[in-house]
Amino acid sequence: MNLKENVQIRPLSDSALVIHVGDGISEAIHNKVKNILNLLESNPFEGFIEVVPAYNNVTVYYNPIEVYFSNIGKEGEMPYEKVKETILSLMNQSHIVETTKERVVKIPVVYGGEMGPDLEFVASYHGLTPNEVIKIHSSVEYLVYMIGFAPGFPFMGGMDKQIATPRKETPRLSIAPGSVGIAGNQTGIYPLETPGGWQIIGRTPSRLFLPEQSPPTLLQPGDRIQFVPISLEEYKSDWEMKTWA
């Protein structure tokens, strides 16, 4: 299928536009998002700055001044029109492909105790034992749809509804980096110390934000994550370990 099909483009600002590819969350839509990402990053137009993928759209940032004085699009047109035409014509020449195989990143997690103070609550909320919650949480692969909120914070899909739990009524003022939490039917990992209302069920020694590396995050959109339960002793000895991938 042609990449341009069923795509809508709208402005976000005078320096960014959004390519909307579908509604809701699905792996098919995610694949299309990744196709567009790859297409634009490997064919940057004059004035292109960067792309940010989300669940079902891609935001494209551009420099309107540079675009205005460039040769892309039709002469005399406004930057938005020039960029829109350029992107549509690029997509028109491109077909949806299965993007390259996904990486599976293993994330070691020590569940419960002081590292996961809300594990007991999540378990009792569902009438499960803490071990059952751990088993459910660590038995599936999660797809990273997008990164946002904080550097390296993965928005993941695929959590079992059996352990979906509402946010805490009073958010914590500080959540330790590496904390693994549940909010509604989402699960996530906090890369930095931040306030937050997620139910914290465990913590990983893996560092998610790696400012000295390129790319600067452990996880990228399109990765699959597997949580691996470890003991507190292993956590302490593996503190320096960046990843088990």
Add this chain to the structure above:
Amino acid sequence: MGIKVLQPGMLATIQDLGRYGLQKFGVIVGGAMDSISLRIANLLVGNSEGEGALEVTLYGTTLLFETDELIAITGGNLQPTIDGKETPMWRPLLIQKGSVLKFNTAISGCRAYVSFSGGIQVPKVMSSKSTYIRAGIGGFQGRKLLKNDVFELDRRSELGEELFKQLKREPTYLPWSADYTSFVTLKKTQTIRFIRGSEYEHFDEDSLKKFLSTPYTITTHSDRMGYRLDGEAIQLKEPFELLSEGVTFGTIQVPSNGQPIILMADRQTTGGYPKIAQVISADLPSLAQMQANGRVYFKEVTLEEAQLALIQQERKRNELAMGLRFKRGYSIFR
């Protein structure tokens, strides 16, 4: 030998034009709140316009110069003094070794920019000198300036060196200053232009009327990340689920309490609240200069008008840069 911080003041950080290309990893853009004032400050001392400079917020920041230096001060008027004497802004200034630059208190605007000829010597982190406080990276050791910090400067450019020498020979040289009024407005009540946000149509008509006709006050819960506004509440026609997606500088979100939040320089890369409006880029510097208790009126323009306003602003900036290069009294200089 360098610049020593005697008093950090309320908040002083090193900023440039921001960190681009990494938003898909959740790394924020950051950078100067009032980017045009930072760019002009750099141009005035012969730097490239995106060089790192000091963003000084509201009051108190006090610096000791351990060597003779060429600087410029732009942005909000925080009543800067050198050795206790009022000093002009928006022009190259020669500071003598041993002199003390102090920002007293803001009488107009909110943030001043101090550029240092040659630029501030701090490492670029992910290709930017901007301070990202929450992640503890960039700028001066990833944090705001503190008392007794000392930072060094890099070598002046050819143009910077020429200006520096000329000012040493003839302190009254260049009696002009850049006319900032075509770039930034420093008023307590301002009309800020916007284009419709992605979810504009989802808000009820009555709310949209209020948004367009009544003022919104910038609350004290406002910072480099966002301005929280207080005014007539804005409601959706009916609640709807919005997934997190890209947001940018100037995006106006409305959470369920109906009070808008304008995302500023240190915004997160993605957001999930409905977006009623988007402040046009040409008006962001003026908005960034507004303090808590300032009042904003919103005025809708088309996307074309927004882009033309930015192109116009850029033309003015080019004239200013040219004028400086030829050191003549172009119309942009008073």
